[in-house]
Amino acid sequence: MKVILFDIDGTLVRAGGAGRKALARAAEALYGRPGLTEGIDMAGRTDAWICRQVFRRARGRAPSVADFTELRDAYLRRLPGTVRKAVAEGRYVLPAGVKALVRRLAKERDVLLGLGTGNFERGARIKLGPGGLNRFFAFGGFGCDGLDRCRILKTAARRARRLAPGGKLEVFVVGDTPHDVSAGRKAGYTTVAVGTGFAPWKELAASKPDHLARDFKSMGRWLGWFGIASRR
Template sequence: MNKSKYLILFDVDYTLVKGSKIHKESIVEGIKKIFGVDPPIEKLKLHGMTDQQIVTDLLKICGVDKKIIESKMKECLTAIAQLYNINKSTDKVTLMEGVRFLLEEISKDNDFIPGLVTGNIESIAYGKLSLVGISQYFSIGGFGSDHIERHKLVEIAVERAKAKLGIDRFKTFVVGDTPKDINAAKKAGVYSIGIASGSFSREELEKYGADLILESLLDKDKLIEFIKSK
């Protein structure tokens, strides 16, 4: 196992990109199509939730039985992904500050392996990244289509990296903008880097015990220095 490698698992929404309206619309329309109910998505705080958790919580609000939710979840996720990919050309996704510079920098260093840990369904995550021209940097990840629990996505991404590249679990870093990213990293036993560029402040992220907190990914030198110190 090559212990000089660093697996850096990025969240997508409000860490790498922002502004996806089509994703939310696709969730609503996918639920309508598969379950025949109109979900009140405005009632949920979506930050850091996996798509499976969003679908589950919305259907519970609508009074749908748990067994029915579970039996149709895969079909619903497929419908949501299809709806997003049909309409993604109209999505107004933009890069968060510093992302392109950071990815360009770490892609030059063979010690760094960029990956994804996101609540997004896999094809939606890559769809968003393709819209802003950064999907080529990522070939490993854990996605909302893999599991309902976010910390399980970290574990899945780590196992995929180990299988593909031989990455040491304890040289893994989760980079995200919500307490759920930090908690997922902790539960999975890896380092967490909080980015205070989304809906949560530095002070809020500090409460959850992130190993490092940055104002944005423009602080790429601090991020790289921290990672290489481990």
């Protein structure tokens, strides 16, 4: 069984800064200060990590569980609105070819499609909604499963194992930043990096993924990397 874990931001969708905006507004409402997300490099980071950075900036200490939950919930309450606005203004886009690839992979009997994302699960579902992508992903590892991506990916693989007990699992990780690649490699999975998102191409190439693509347009190549014959 092949397990293919997709990152969300910059890989499955580009949400036009909806996440950052929702978090900035949440932080401003809670801490009374604008600009708390400015300058934080969010690409490839987990929501939990980002929330901790924002809280530390506002309060000068690490958040308690209650602090963290408060910020998370405030963010998730604002996210549907900022995503809706990004859609309305044409800033929410799916990279060309990604939906066709996902749809194709979903038809494969020996493929389990999952998410490997730093987004909180509810945030992930909110971001995927307008693109019609939620139905393809029954499980995943999310930002609530750990601060670091490697743990998130391993959690996703464990959930895949529950769906496919017995037999060997071959896990692939698809993402747009060096963080996706290093986490996938650390977990022992095959890594595929794609230049549709937020990392400079040079840095992406330098992270040495097992496979590297500019975009999702060449379906045959992608299927080959997953060991799937393109004609049937």
